Amino acid sequence: MDVQLFTDSFWPLVLGGLTGTIPLALSSFAIGLVLALGVAMLRLSAHPVLAWVGRAYVSAIRGTPLLVQLFVIFYGLPSLGLTIDPWPSAVVAFSLNVGGYAAEVIRAAILSVPTGQWEAGYVVGMSRHRTLRRIILPQAARVSVPPLSNTFISLVKDTSLASLILVTELFREAQEIAAFTNDFLLIYTEAAIVYWIFCTVLSFGQSRLERKLEQYV
Amino acid sequence: MSEAPLLTATGLHLSFGENHVLRGIDLTVHRGEVVALIGPSGSGKTTLLRSLNGLATPDAGRIVVDGGPGEQVDLTFDGGPRRAWGRAGRRARAQRESLRDRSAMVFQHHHLFPHLTVLQNVVEGPVQTRGVPRTEAEDRALALLDRVGLADKRDAYPRELSGGQQQRVGIVRALALQPDLLLFDEPTSSLDPELVGEVLTVMKELAEEGWTMVMVTHELEFARAVADEVLFLDDGVVVERGAPAQMFSAPRRGRTREFLHRILHPLD
Ligand SMILES: Nc1ncnc2c1ncn2[C@@H]1O[C@H](COP(=O)(O)OP(=O)(O)OP(=O)(O)O)[C@@H](O)[C@H]1O
Ligand SMILES: [Mg+2]
Numbered sequence: 072m073d074v075q076l077f078t079d080s081f082w083p084l085v086l087g088g089l090t091g092t093i094p095l096a097l098s099s100f101a102i103g104l105v106l107a108l109g110v111a112m113l114r115l116s117a118h119p120v121l122a123w124v125g126r127a128y129v130s131a132i133r134g135t136p137l138l139v140q141l142f143v144i145f146y147g148l149p150s151l152g153l154t155i156d157p158w159p160s161a162v163v164a165f166s167l168n169v170g171g172y173a174a175e176v177i178r179a180a181i182l183s184v185p186t187g188q189w190e191a192g193y194v195v196g197m198s199r200h201r202t203l204r205r206i207i208l209p210q211a212a213r214v215s216v217p218p219l220s221n222t223f224i225s226l227v228k229d230t231s232l233a234s235l236i237l238v239t240e241l242f243r244e245a246q247e248i249a250a251f252t253n254d255f256l257l258i259y260t261e262a263a264i265v266y267w268i269f270c271t272v273l274s275f276g277q278s279r280l281e282r283k284l285e286q287y288v
Numbered sequence: 289m290s291e292a293p294l295l296t297a298t299g300l301h302l303s304f305g306e307n308h309v310l311r312g313i314d315l316t317v318h319r320g321e322v323v324a325l326i327g328p329s330g331s332g333k334t335t336l337l338r339s340l341n342g343l344a345t346p347d348a349g350r351i352v353v354d355g356g357p358g359e360q361v362d363l364t365f366d367g368g369p370r371r372a373w374g375r376a377g378r379r380a381r382a383q384r385e386s387l388r389d390r391s392a393m394v395f396q397h398h399h400l401f402p403h404l405t406v407l408q409n410v411v412e413g414p415v416q417t418r419g420v421p422r423t424e425a426e427d428r429a430l431a432l433l434d435r436v437g438l439a440d441k442r443d444a445y446p447r448e449l450s451g452g453q454q455q456r457v458g459i460v461r462a463l464a465l466q467p468d469l470l471l472f473d474e475p476t477s478s479l480d481p482e483l484v485g486e487v488l489t490v491m492k493e494l495a496e497e498g499w500t501m502v503m504v505t506h507e508l509e510f511a512r513a514v515a516d517e518v519l520f521l522d523d524g525v526v527v528e529r530g531a532p533a534q535m536f537s538a539p540r541r542g543r544t545r546e547f548l549h550r551i552l553h554p555l556d
Contacts, residue, residue, distance in 0.1 A: 116373070117373045117377065118373040118374070185399075187395060187397060187399040188399060188401065190343055190393075190395070190399065191395070191399040191400070191401065193342070193343060193384075193388060194341065194343075194388065194392055194393045194413075194462070195392075195412055195413025195416070195417060195461065195465060196385075196388065196389060196413050196416070196417030196418060196465065197413070197416060197417055198385070199381075201416060201417070205412070205416065206401055209403045210402065210403055213403075
């Protein structure tokens with residue numbers, strides 16, 4: 072094994088993660104969560120058409136590969152005259168994707184709050200909207216932290232797909248180094264290790280967060 | 289009782305699908321009166337209480353609440369579509385909200401907000417929905433908590449309280465809304481026997497203070513002591529109504545007699 076090559080490429084890969092992978096994942100996750108809350112509300116709507124729209128969205132996202140969604144946005148949309156740069160394309164694709172998966176998590180979390188909590192909100196005079204915001208969502212948030220953290224960690228790994236639309240992130244960095252040095256096994260294994268380090272740190276943060284939230288439930 | 293009744297419900301009907309749960313209920317409650325609802329499981333007691341509070345919408349009937357000048361609620365239920373959306377949904381919601389502002393319910397299982405402290409539970413309604421300034425709401429809440437002996441629990445979370453304490457906070461949360469009418473749905477039936485007394489004591493004090501109350505209860509002793517009128521419900525109809533002393537010692541109807549016998553002598 073070429074130890075020199077390994078150490079030389081370690082920091083560029085970590086840097087690719089810190090400047091590409093993590094910001095990409097964070098921004099897509101943040102936008103995706105907002106979207107997911109909206110989709111979850113559609114899914115829970117009493118209005119049949121709105122509920123159907125929510126269901127259709129989730130079905131489309133979960134029933135198609137993320138890579139295909141990414142390619143439709145980056146390579147497909149230009150033929151409609153809509154050309155989006157690699158970074159924003161990736162953010163759009165990943166946000167839409169998180170929107171679909173996290174919507175189901177949020178919906179399940181909302182449904183897990185006992186109906187008595189809704190009724191107690193109504194009894195103290197709150198509207199449906201206010202009960203949702205002040206009574207239901209705070210309780211649902213605690214339930215959804217573990218599954219949403221998993222969604223986030225999957226997203227961190229999935230951002231490697233963005234290398235295929237030329238976004239500079241960890242894996243794109245690895246591809247460039249590998250092409251240059253021709254040591255594919257070493258570099259790609261190293262990239263795997265760096266992903267593993269990122270994800271391990273994140274799951275450590277996840278369990279700390281969960282322990283902290285447990286005190287409040 | 290020349291004064292107009294606080295609450296008048298007439299001809300209430302409500303079905304869940306094929307299950308005709310309320311079959312023409314009439315109920316009148318005057319200010320300061322305490323009405324106890326008794327009856328077997330599934331007879332519709334909870335559903336009736338929920339209808340009075342707007343948590344359930346009857347298919348037919350009328351509910352009038354006379355909360356004083358400008359505080360009139362007069363609802364006629366015509367069995368319109370029970371959709372939660374569109375114009376029908378908005379109308380039903382507006383009806384429910386107008387009823388709910390006149391009364392407050394204490395649930396069988398307290399349904400306190402688990403993510404809020406005792407004090408926050410109590411002030412949430414007044415601050416969020418009645419526009420009471422927070423400091424004023426907190427002062428009032430603390431006075432009420434003090435009355436039921438829970439002022440020192442103001443910063444505790446509901447899960448840190450005993451069942452009896454939770455239920456007393458539930459009562460305070462309802463009182464803080466300053467409703468015209470207090471509704472209790474078997475507030476002691478999920479409590480350990482030794483905790484029942486502390487909750488009934490609070491309810492008895494409220495009755496003596498002149499609060500208007502409708503309560504579902506299986507505590508016949510208690511109903512006899514505080515209720516002005518008892519309604520025996522069976523199968524969605526009021527089978528018998530009267531003063532507790534008369535009804536418990538000399539029920540007129542066979543079904544009432546059987547029910548009372550089952551409660552008083554469960555082993556026979
Ligand atoms: N949300 C609901 N959906 C469908 N059916 C319901 C619903 N709520 C109550 N019911 C039915 O209505 C009937 C009356 O129920 P209700 O809870 O009013 O009875 P109850 O007199 O309070 O009984 P208990 O003493 O057991 O509390 C029962 O048959 C019950 O199954
Ligand atoms: Mg009941």
